[in-house]
Amino acid sequence: MDMKTFSKSSLIISTYNWPEALRLCLLSVRQQSVLPDEIIIADDGSTRHTADVIDDLRPLFPIRLIHVWQEDDGFQLSKIRNKAIATSSGDYIIQIDGDLVLHRHFVRDHLSMRRRGTFVAGSRVLMNRELSDKLLYLQKSRINPFQSGLGNFCNRFSIPWLSRYMADRYKPNDIYALRGCNMAFWRDDLVRVNGYNEVFHAWGREDNEIAVRLLNSGVRKRAIKFGGAVFHIFHREVDRGGCRENDLYLSDALLHKTVYCHLGIRQYLDIIEPAPLAEKEFAL
Template sequence: MKISVIVSVYNRFEYVLNILRCLKTQTVKPYEVIFADDGSKESLKEFLKEELKDCTFKVKHVYQEDIGFRKCKSCNNAVLESEGDYLIFLDQDAIFPKTLLEEFLNLASKDKFSILRVLWSSDSERKEIGALIDKKADYSEFLKVINSDEKKKLKKYLFRDRYNNFRYSIKLRDRGAGLMGIGFGLYKESYQKVNGYDEDYKGWGGEDADLGLRLYKLGLKSVTFSTKQPSIHMCHPLDPTKTGDKNISMFKEKKKRIRVQSYICEYGLNNRKDEDGYLYEKI
């Protein structure tokens, strides 16, 4: 099975470098990695030039103009250029052990989508992990940096997810565990059936929950998991210009329609919201 890894990118290229290094060490290699770029100011190809030389998989770059946070459009751009059967979406600020893709593949099922839960680092922990990455330390050393309370939180989140998925299975909820963009995987055909991310969402907030709800409405179940060595979110400040003030209220309205009408969003893979297009290249 061909795996297409789609990485959401906006500036902070040092994080992109980290994630590419993680992908190069995987026990199961991706068929391709596609960087879905939401208008970064510098050249990603130039920044990654040295790191790309020994890649054993295809690397693609899809780029759109920066006119605000448009993750939904950017991810849809990447899917349109993808060749894989199975899609794994990752945010650029994730780092993970060498078994991540193998664990996603072991969970892959036509009637499910998989949601990755991670440890969330503080800013000081991020800096310490960054120094360890530069020293090419073993991944186990990164985990020693994370506060033990965060590891307890991860266990609680996974327990909550199992509970919510159980309630969904007996029809006490309209959805199971919440989808988060930091990491999730599904068959491309499922993503296509719901018309991908809803491009009505601009600015951060609501877009992942909306996609998850439509996948549940399609009839899929979810499985949430943590990698055996937990994956880590690298802390970064929020960009106040990228929040979507109207997104939460829009999600509430869309949720009502999804429940009674359709899991297919109006603006997505097959009906683009914005007409500015995108640039594509193999790098």
């Protein structure tokens, strides 16, 4: 499939105070067989060390590497993702987290999966602590899918024909069969539902809730299996104390068949223009 027949893509990478992991993630982006048209780092209040990593790597990329930063005010992932999407100039958004190492065909696989009227939900491969520490120390971004230290065997590979077969067959209506660390959307679909819901101030369910609103708006879910592989760097689990409240927000969206959230991306669209050709940073 000729990627040039499609519109522009933006890769959005969320991060918070783990510059070593972000550096490894960006190195894996640099080695992609097909690059996105721009990369946007959605930074939820990291210290200067993260900005230094981005500045050091920017000259290595033939595409724009944009840093969107906000002050550290607790867990504000929905807000920083909205700001990054508002900053993006691509029509298609591929969304990951900065604690992932990407399979070299990750972007290619996602671009081959995009269809109007759909969004895409991917999965991940967990790495154990030993392998994660080794890759972080060596800053090695190529992973052999058969090496020890990896879980989720079927999620390790890029098999295009099998991925195409599974796309509309794997749990099409299951809002829990998705992870915010590996998703993709058309930008105008995100704007239509007002992006991420910023009432979420703790870990969890913001990705399921936006999926509910997209489905309620008539956008279908597709799965990217045997493609779009990502390898998750081991870390301690985050505080899940806010999950109960977040579950209530999700239940409300399901109950009321919500399409549009009131606190979302539109508040930034009037004050943030899509990034021009020169690199740009925002602190909002």
